[in-house]
Amino acid sequence: MAAGFPWPIVVAQHMPASFTGALARRLDGLSALAVQEVTAPVALVPGRVYVGRGDADVIVVRRPGGLMAAPAPARADYPWHPSVDRLVESALDLVPAPRLVGVLMTGMGRDGARAMAALRERGGRTIAEAEATAVVWGMPGELVRAGGASVVAPLEAIAAELTALVP
Structure with missing residues (x-):
């Protein structure tokens, strides 16, 4: 993503807690956007990336100062953590769907497909990584099969697709 991206980005990457901090630091060094791991509630700021801490979930909450990304204990009704569905x-509980864009990339299982299909049904936009570039097309494939993908794009085109969808 280019510097100056006008929305915050929240990432739920299925990883143990011992890896998500290192992932955030690595991405911070590679990206034009500032990247941090969510270990405590933090204000969502345009042009920043928030990586959920592994073995838990990351959720969006409203506090007096505005929207925040916050860690949340893993729940048994969500089998993968951090959970994309959660x-x-x-x-979706706090932001009108047309103001949200979801991106579902390579991964095993079906996490994210249900919630992102609902996002699209309510007027949000969704991007699924194309099978040709996904290491494992489980998660994005489930979204496509559910009819929940607004766009299906290869990995190298996802940033441009995302930029085109964000006003």
Whole structure:
């Protein structure tokens, strides 16, 4: 993503807690956007990336100062953590769907497909990584099969697709 991206980005990456901090630091060094791991509630700021802490979930909450990304204990009704479904559902509870864009990239299982299909049904936009570039097309494939993908794009085109969808 280019510097100056006008929305915050929240990432739910299925990883143990011992890896998400290192992932955030690595991405921070590679990206034009500032990247941090969410270990405590933090204000959502345009042009910043928030990586959920592993073995827990990351959700969007409203506090007196505005919207925040916050860690939340893992729940048994969400089998993968950080949970994409739980993140998207929390955002949909607080933000009108047309103001949200979800991106689902390579991964095993179906996490994210249900909530992102609901996001699209409510007027939000969704991007699924194309099978040709996904290491494992489980998660994005489930979104496509559910009819929940507004756009299906190869990995190298996702940033441009995202930029085109964000006003």
